[in-house]
Structure formats: structure tokens, C-alpha cells
Amino acid sequence: DGGITQSPKYLFRKEGQNVTLSCEQNLNHDAMYWYRQDPGQGLRLIYYSQIVNDFQKGDIAEGYSVSREKKESFPLTVTSAQKNPTAFYLCASSIRGGRSSEKLFFGSGTQLSVL
Amino acid sequence: AQSVTQPDIHITVSEGASLELRCNYSYGATPYLFWYVQSPGQGLQLLLKYFSGDTLVQGIKGFEAEFKRSQSSFNLRKPSVHWSDAAEYFCAVAGTDKLIFGTGTRLQVFP
Numbered sequence: 001d002g003g004i005t006q007s008p009k010y011l012f013r014k015e016g017q018n019v020t021l022s023c024e025q026n027l028n029h030d031a032m033y034w035y036r037q038d039p040g041q042g043l044r045l046i047y048y049s050q051i052v053n054d055f056q057k058g059d060i061a062e063g064y065s066v067s068r069e070k071k072e073s074f075p076l077t078v079t080s081a082q083k084n085p086t087a088f089y090l091c092a093s094s095i096r097g098g099r100s101s102e103k104l105f106f107g108s109g110t111q112l113s114v115l
Numbered sequence: 116a117q118s119v120t121q122p123d124i125h126i127t128v129s130e131g132a133s134l135e136l137r138c139n140y141s142y143g144a145t146p147y148l149f150w151y152v153q154s155p156g157q158g159l160q161l162l163l164k165y166f167s168g169d170t171l172v173q174g175i176k177g178f179e180a181e182f183k184r185s186q187s188s189f190n191l192r193k194p195s196v197h198w199s200d201a202a203e204y205f206c207a208v209a210g211t212d213k214l215i216f217g218t219g220t221r222l223q224v225f226p
Contacts, residue, residue: 004158033213040124042205042218043159058213090158100209101147101166106158 002027006091006107012115013078013085021076021110023091031097032074033104036060037088046089049074050097078112086114117142117210121217128196129225136191136220138206147209148189150180153219154202162204165189176200198224 004025013019025032031050035043045058049068063082068074074093078085089110094102118141128134140146147166151159163174170182180191189206201224206217 040218043216045213048213056212092158100211100213103149103161103164104151104159104214106160108158109156111156 004091004093004105004107006089006110008110009108011110011112013112014115016080018077018079019085019112021078021089021091021112023074023076023107024072025074025093025105026072027093027095027105028071029093029095029105030071031094031102032068033092033094034058034064034066034074034076035090035092037090037109043090046076048097085112087112117208117215119206119208119215119217121204121206121220123220124218125221125223127223127225130198131195134191134193134196134200134222136204136206136222138189138191138217139187140189140206140208141187142208142210146189148180148182149207149209149214150174150178150189150191151205151207151216152176152202153205159205162191196222196224198226200224 007022033048034046044060047066049055052071065077091107092104120139149164150162153159162178163172165172165182178193203219203221205219207214
């Protein structure tokens with residue numbers, strides 16, 4: 001079955017540590033996205049990539065970094081510069097980039113907590 | 116500025132009752148509108164979308180939504196709610212290069 005796989009489901013970060021969240025898709029989608037979800041705030045866009053080897057900052061990119069070396073993979077690194085990383089992180093993809101009207105397919109999320 | 120407002124943070128209904136979740140948008144041109152549903156600890160799933168044409172759109176799981184340009188609204192409805200509909204619901208509008216989500220409405224269903 002095609003879909004988006006996020007791992008791990010739960011992740012704990014120590015003070016000053018960088019952590020990487022994995023996102024893999026086998027839908028052959030061009031575009032991939034990372035969202036952060038906090039209670040009562042909906043979804044906020046961190047980074048997105050419309051094509052391999054290219055990505056753009058979203059609304060809350062500070063303290064995060066991404067790479068898009070392969071079409072299937074879009075890992076998100078939460079750096080030590082992100083002072084409030086505790087949140088639910090969602091990865092999504094769409095068939096094409098450049099059109100926000102495309103349907104988004106979501107992974108099941110990663111809950112990141114600070115120790 | 117492009118934005119989406121979901122005025123109800125939390126709604127509680129009895130199983131079998133009708134449901135309407137409110138969504139208001141701000142967008143200069145004809146909007147592309149979406150409703151997504153999220154079960155606890157999971158990702159989001161598309162319920163329905165409106166691009167053009169008939170202002171009443173049908174979605175999955177028995178949901179429908181009506182686009183009203185004069186009211187800048189895209190409310191989600193279901194005639195009879197099932198316990199399995201308990202979830203969080205997000206309205207979204209397609210912006211220039213990204214989806215803009217509302218803050219969500221959490222639906223609780225009592226037996």
C-alpha cells in the first residue's frame with residue numbers, strides 16, 4: 001500500500017540536542033511538507049519542498065532544518081536553537097508542488113517531547 | 116490577508132443528532148476550500164473540497180459542506196452523527212503557495 005511513514009512515533013530530546021524526524025513516502029509525489037501542531041493552534045507550516053534538491057521556509061522555520069536529497073524522503077531536524085520543540089509534527093505530501101489546491105496526504109505524526 | 120476562522124473550539128453532540136461546524140475564510144479571489152478530519156494521535160484525512168461549480172459538495176463518511184460566497188463561509192454538516200465521528204476537524208483555504216488551516220474544532224459525541 002502506498003502512503004507516508006513517519007518515525008519514530010514518540011521522540012524525546014535532551015537540552016542542547018539535535019534530533020531528526022523521518023518522513024518517507026512511496027506515493028511518487030513531488031511535493032512534501034512539514035507541519036507543527038500545538039493544542040489550540042492548528043497546523044503551522046515549517047518547511048516545504050516542491051521538488052528534489054529544493055525547499056522553502058514556511059511560517060515557523062527558525063530552529064529547524066530539512067533536506068530533500070531523494071524524492072521519497074524529507075527528514076526534519078529540530079536543532080538546539082528551537083527553544084520550545086515540544087509538539088506533534090506532521091509530514092505531508094501532494095502530487096505536485098506549486099499549487100496549494102492539491103490534496104495533502106498525511107503521515108501519522110511524531111510526538112516530540114523535551115526531557 | 117488570507118485566513119481561516121473556526122469560531123467553535125469544542126462542540127458536543129449526542130449520537131444521531133445533526134451537526135454543523137462553522138468555517139469562515141478571508142481570501143481575495145475565488146477560494147479553494149477544504150475540510151480535513153484528524154483522529155487522536157493521527158494525521159489528517161481529506162473529507163471534501165470545493166473548487167468551483169455546485170456550492171454544495173459531498174464528501175466521505177456522509178459529510179457535506181456548503182460554500183456561501185456572500186457570507187465567506189464553508190460550513191461542514193452531517194445529518195446524523197455517529198460515535199466514530201468524534202475527532203478534530205480542520206477547515207483550510209488554498210493560499211498562494213500553501214494551505215492555510217483554521218485552528219480546528221474538536222467534536223465530542225455522547226451516546
